[in-house]
Amino acid sequence: MKHTLSVLVDNKPGVLTRVAGLFSRRGYNIESLAVGITDNPEISRMTIVVAGDDHVLEQVTKQLNKLIDVIRVSDLAPDESFERELALFKVKVDKGSRSEILAIVDVFRAQIVDVGLKTVVVAVTGTGDKIYAIEKLLHNYGIIEIVRTGKIAMNRGEKVVKIS
Amino acid sequence: MSKKTRMTGAKAFVESLRAENVKVIFGYPGGVLLPIYDELFDADVKHILVRHEQAAVHAADGYARATGKVGVCIATSGPGATNLVTGIANAYMDSIPIVAFTGQVPRPMIGNDAFQEADITGITLPITKHNYLVQDVNDLPRIIKEAFHIASTGRQGPVLIDLPKDVTTDEVDFEYPEKVILRGYKPIKAGHKNQIKRAADIILQAKCPVLYVGGGIISGDASKELVELAQAINAPVTTTLMGKGGFPDTSPLCLGMPGMHGTKYANFAIQESDVLVAIGVRFDDRVTGKVDSFAPNAKVIHIDIDPAEISKNVRVDLPVVGSAKSVLKMLVKFIQESQQKADTAPWIEKIDNWKKQYPIHYHTDDKLKPQYIIEKINEMYPDSIIVTEVGQNQMWAAQYFKFTNPRTFISSGGLGTMGYGFPAAMGAKMGYPDKIVFDIAGDGSFQMNSQELATVVVNDIPVIVAILNNGYLGMVRQWQELFFDHRYSHTTISNSVDFVKLAEAYGALGLRVTEPDEVCPALKQAVDSGRPTVIDFVVESEENVSPMVPAGAAINEILDLEVKS
Numbered sequence: 001m002k003h004t005l006s007v008l009v010d011n012k013p014g015v016l017t018r019v020a021g022l023f024s025r026r027g028y029n030i031e032s033l034a035v036g037i038t039d040n041p042e043i044s045r046m047t048i049v050v051a052g053d054d055h056v057l058e059q060v061t062k063q064l065n066k067l068i069d070v071i072r073v074s075d076l077a078p079d080e081s082f083e084r085e086l087a088l089f090k091v092k093v094d095k096g097s098r099s100e101i102l103a104i105v106d107v108f109r110a111q112i113v114d115v116g117l118k119t120v121v122v123a124v125t126g127t128g129d130k131i132y133a134i135e136k137l138l139h140n141y142g143i144i145e146i147v148r149t150g151k152i153a154m155n156r157g158e159k160v161v162k163i164s
Numbered sequence: 165m166s167k168k169t170r171m172t173g174a175k176a177f178v179e180s181l182r183a184e185n186v187k188v189i190f191g192y193p194g195g196v197l198l199p200i201y202d203e204l205f206d207a208d209v210k211h212i213l214v215r216h217e218q219a220a221v222h223a224a225d226g227y228a229r230a231t232g233k234v235g236v237c238i239a240t241s242g243p244g245a246t247n248l249v250t251g252i253a254n255a256y257m258d259s260i261p262i263v264a265f266t267g268q269v270p271r272p273m274i275g276n277d278a279f280q281e282a283d284i285t286g287i288t289l290p291i292t293k294h295n296y297l298v299q300d301v302n303d304l305p306r307i308i309k310e311a312f313h314i315a316s317t318g319r320q321g322p323v324l325i326d327l328p329k330d331v332t333t334d335e336v337d338f339e340y341p342e343k344v345i346l347r348g349y350k351p352i353k354a355g356h357k358n359q360i361k362r363a364a365d366i367i368l369q370a371k372c373p374v375l376y377v378g379g380g381i382i383s384g385d386a387s388k389e390l391v392e393l394a395q396a397i398n399a400p401v402t403t404t405l406m407g408k409g410g411f412p413d414t415s416p417l418c419l420g421m422p423g424m425h426g427t428k429y430a431n432f433a434i435q436e437s438d439v440l441v442a443i444g445v446r447f448d449d450r451v452t453g454k455v456d457s458f459a460p461n462a463k464v465i466h467i468d469i470d471p472a473e474i475s476k477n478v479r480v481d482l483p484v485v486g487s488a489k490s491v492l493k494m495l496v497k498f499i500q501e502s503q504q505k506a507d508t509a510p511w512i513e514k515i516d517n518w519k520k521q522y523p524i525h526y527h528t529d530d531k532l533k534p535q536y537i538i539e540k541i542n543e544m545y546p547d548s549i550i551v552t553e554v555g556q557n558q559m560w561a562a563q564y565f566k567f568t569n570p571r572t573f574i575s576s577g578g579l580g581t582m583g584y585g586f587p588a589a590m591g592a593k594m595g596y597p598d599k600i601v602f603d604i605a606g607d608g609s610f611q612m613n614s615q616e617l618a619t620v621v622v623n624d625i626p627v628i629v630a631i632l633n634n635g636y637l638g639m640v641r642q643w644q645e646l647f648f649d650h651r652y653s654h655t656t657i658s659n660s661v662d663f664v665k666l667a668e669a670y671g672a673l674g675l676r677v678t679e680p681d682e683v684c685p686a687l688k689q690a691v692d693s694g695r696p697t698v699i700d701f702v703v704e705s706e707e708n709v710s711p712m713v714p715a716g717a718a719i720n721e722i723l724d725l726e727v728k729s
């Protein structure tokens with residue numbers, strides 16, 4: 001089972017090392033990690049995707065909470081939250097394929113963010129599934145490079161993960 | 165009105181220690197610590213100069229265990245800092261409150277592989293409760309305040325502060341903060357009332373309850389409450405190595421130690437218990453043996469200050485997160501108020517029979533037995549603080565000395581650090597100069613920090629090192645005897661050194677004992693001398709620690725090993 005944790009931490013040097021170190025030391029696997037500042041510049045948010053059963057999740061949460069720099073840990077329920085990732089695909093183009101790629105970009109509401117003589121860069125945001133789907137299609141034209149962010153996620157509706 | 169005074173970081177360091185009411189620190193100087201040591205030259209905080217930094221951290225740890233206060237040590241950058249690592253890990257495993265200061269190269273040089281640079285905050289990340297690299301002198305007083313707070317509250321543990329040299333020479337308007345503000349650190353103290361109520365209900369229905377208690381009773385200052393609980397429900401108590409002294413060994417309800425070298429009756433009682441109340445313990449593998457067969461019939465109630473300990477190793481039926489003292493207080497109150505009365509008389513009778521049938525014992529003959537020495541120390545000086553090294557010596561001390569008070573048994577539990585005992589004894593003696601302090605040592609372990617004889621002699625810290633000299637790395641030899649066909653590969657250490665002459669070379673008193681009837685006179689001479697003393701007890705060389713649960717076995721599969729002649 002995959003879990004998405006929204007973790008508020010003090011925006012201090014070394015916090016990332018502490019969190020990453022905790023995962024490796026205790027034998028947990030980080031599947032994806034995204035870090036960014038929050039509306040409060042003293043606080044950063046880490047969105048961590050971790051795989052494991054309930055026991056693992058309970059331990060991860062408790063161990064994270066023990067870190068002094070960790071302020072809050074929240075396990076986002078899949079049906080009450082949504083997630084996004086951003087991916088950049090550098091794809092080979094020629095005269096023949098250009099319009100087909102543009103059509104795909106259109107369907108996925110992606111963007112062309114760079115155009116070269118022999119390449120285009122496609123930027124797409126969405127769920128992991130959506131990114132996987134466009135990747136599969138673009139594959140037919142030859143993907144030269146992929147850059148993906150970690151997943152970020154947020155509760156739906158009024159619910160927030162904030163410091164209390 | 166502000167009472168700020170302008171001063172250097174080094175001076176602010178000393179002032180902060182004063183504000184924390186630190187009486188003694190253990191340390192060793194070096195280049196980057198020169199500004200701090202210059203301040204220590206005429207400061208009123210006492211500094212004990214050790215002979216190896218590992219001894220500084222162990223001494224701070226021993227001081228903390230004996231007194232309950234935060235122990236403090238300091239070492240220079242690079243090798244000084246890395247020499248602290250074992251002692252910090254040791255304190256971390258046993259949840260001991262210490263604050264370790266290390267010098268660091270000046271900020272502009274950090275990361276350049278400068279002379280004597282080591283990334284000590286990186287190195288100690290997994291073995292500290294928290295650590296700091298001070299980047300700005302203005303943060304120093306706050307960081308020291310936080311460090312003492314973090315070390316001494318919640319589940320206690322070591323905190324390290326790395327001090328770049330230029331931070332100690334920069335100036336700050338010093339004012340020691342009164343409050344700590346840490347958004348991410350709010351240790352839970354009082355347990356959940358309904359959970360405690362439920363615990364009381366389960367306990368009152370138990371026919372065969374066992375209280376399994378550990379270091380949390382000692383660090384949580386909950387011995388009194390534990391005794392009240394045991395009496396209120398008439399339940400037996402087993403104390404782990406870390407919990408020794410938390411419940412009087414002399415009580416009829418005491419089961420002694422559980423686990424690998426525990427008593428048979430403690431292990432049998434756990435295995436047959438219907439309710440196991442675990443308090444301030446972490447279900448260490450040395451206690452549980454084969455974890456799937458541990459306490460198979462018991463409902464497990466786990467009381468601990470650290471939520472992460474709940475269900476870490478063993479499934480728990482009812483968790484209560486909180487400090488042992490506050491939880492036990494409320495638990496006892498609920499039990500006393502209840503109409504229900506636990507009837508454990510048949511259970512206690514069964515246990516008493518086990519106790520009669522399987523007492524802790526050893527084969528007595530006319531040879532000098534290590535167990536006998538512990539018994540004599542206990543008879544003559546029952547109020548001593550007993551510190552141990554690691555190995556057979558440690559187990560015999562735990563098995564044969566009857567501890568009646570918390571903080572009188574000091575031993576490296578989780579990490580099992582040879583060389584811990586002697587410097588820790590020194591720290592304990594600094595905390596309690598009027599108490600008799602013994603280091604029950606092995607001939608191997610003592611050689612790991614014997615250089616501290618200089619420290620105890622120069623500073624007149626009269627601890628007594630009782631070496632149970634068997635000429636072996638005895639505990640390892642015991643395993644080789646039992647599981648490796650008597651092949652004593654690299655465990656023979658006899659004739660390493662003449663311990664009496666070694667003691668004398670440092671100016672300590674050295675005594676040698678080879679016969680049983682010399683034991684008491686030698687102990688008396690050591691205590692009466694008032695001097696740091698080493699007693700070389702030349703004991704039966706292949707004596708084993710018994711009983712024993714082989715690794716990986718269930719704890720009721722416990723063997724007698726002692727009969728040998």
Ligand SMILES: Cc1ncc(C[n+]2csc(CCOP(=O)(O)OP(=O)(O)O)c2C)c(N)n1
Nearest residue numbers: 555556557580582606607608609637638639
């Ligand atoms: C620093 C360290 N190194 C190695 C060990 C492994 N070890 C555990 S007990 C032991 C033998 C200890 O010998 P000694 O101090 O003579 O005690 P005895 O068992 O003979 O009483 C060893 C080597 C350890 N616990 N700590």
Ligand SMILES: [Mg+2]
Nearest residue numbers: 606607636638
């Ligand atoms: Mg030995």
